[in-house]
Amino acid sequence: MPKQNQYLVLNNISKSFGNFHALRDINLSIAEGEFVCFLGPSGCGKTTLLRIIAGLESQNQGRISQAGKDISWLPPIKRDYGIVFQSYALFPNLTIADNVAYGLVNRGQSRASTKTRVEELLTLAGLPTSGNKFPGQLSGGQQQRIALARALATSPGLLLLDEPLSALDALERVRLRGEIRQLQQRLGVTTIMVTHDQEEALTMADRIVVMNQGEIEQIGTPQQVYLQPGSPFVASFVGKVNILRGISLGDGRFRIGDLNFHWESSVDHIPAGAPVKVYLRPEDFVARDAENRTHNNAMAEILKIEFLGAFSYLTVAFEGMQQQPVVTSMSLNLLKELRLKVGSKVLYGLLPERIRLYRDNEAEPLVMIKPALAEAA
Incomplete structure (x- = not known):
């Protein structure tokens, strides 16, 4: 179960691209250890919001605090998170072990401790013998497991998942969503996942943030969102x-x-x-x-x-x-x-x-x- 203290707090986040309002006055608090899904159709603002949390986009107004620290305008490198993208984003010329170790090497961690951590993460990902392989030798699901292991290598306080399952086939999506959820619960890492797939949100999240046209329509548990929709949009979308x-x-x-x-x-x-x-x-x-x-x-x-x-x-x-x-x-x-x-x-x-x-x-x-x-x- 998630802890009760608020780990990530968004206050009045807004973002415009020219005359287009991508986000309007977003307010959200996420508890430590919680798994939250941003759910909505294409263009609703969910990915923009995730990128603002990561520092990959800048909000026009609003404040973000993480673990009590104001990170509103910090560059990505100074924020405490790991991120997994839809496209895996592994380095094709590096071995699996080197891909997982990438963040640790950049932080100057010793070779021995890096090797130990990589072995631990490969075992956690269910691929303990794949360290010497290259990304092209793995299936899509295996590559996404490695991308997840790389995101977790530095033990971040926040894990961001940008539609991590949408590039996989249906059977692999079902298998991997269960593995991601089990891993998140085991590690207790606060997690935000962006998805347009309501089934993923219902099966994985502690709470769902349903978004539409740059605004939050409803926040609730999967059961609340499904059984007690707060608007006609939520009732029809989920x-x-x-x-x-x-x-x-x-x-x-x-x-x-x-x-x-x-x-x-x-x-x-x-x-x-x-x-x-x-x-x-x-x-x-x-x-x-x-x-x-x-x-x-x-x-x-x-x-x-x-x-x-x-x-x-x-x-x-x-x-x-x-x-x-x-x-x-x-x-x-x-x-x-x-x-x-x-x-x-x-x-x-x-x-x-x-x-x-x-x-x-x-x-x-x-x-x-x-x-x-x-x-x-």
């Missing part, structure tokens, strides 16, 4: 979601098509008659014992089944709101148990505590199925 249009009936009720539903939320009251957008994740619909789990029940016809192994996505049309079909999820076992196929009808329940409702202030299509970022990449 995870797979159905976005439907309806009308508020007031008092925790709304209507989609001819169907009325109840919902539970602590957000501001939405008056009766106001157009709303309804955000529903595929798992918010339940088909087992639906009539006993919620009063939000309706029959639906299965239009399409997308098999994904352990579970499937079912596109269904509810009686009374056929113009707005939705995507639901169902485990392989339940799909077989209920013997469902295209054309089958099933009673679904919609869990009221999982519904997210927002005022509809924009003209949009009736329904939009937003895929998870990992699937769209």
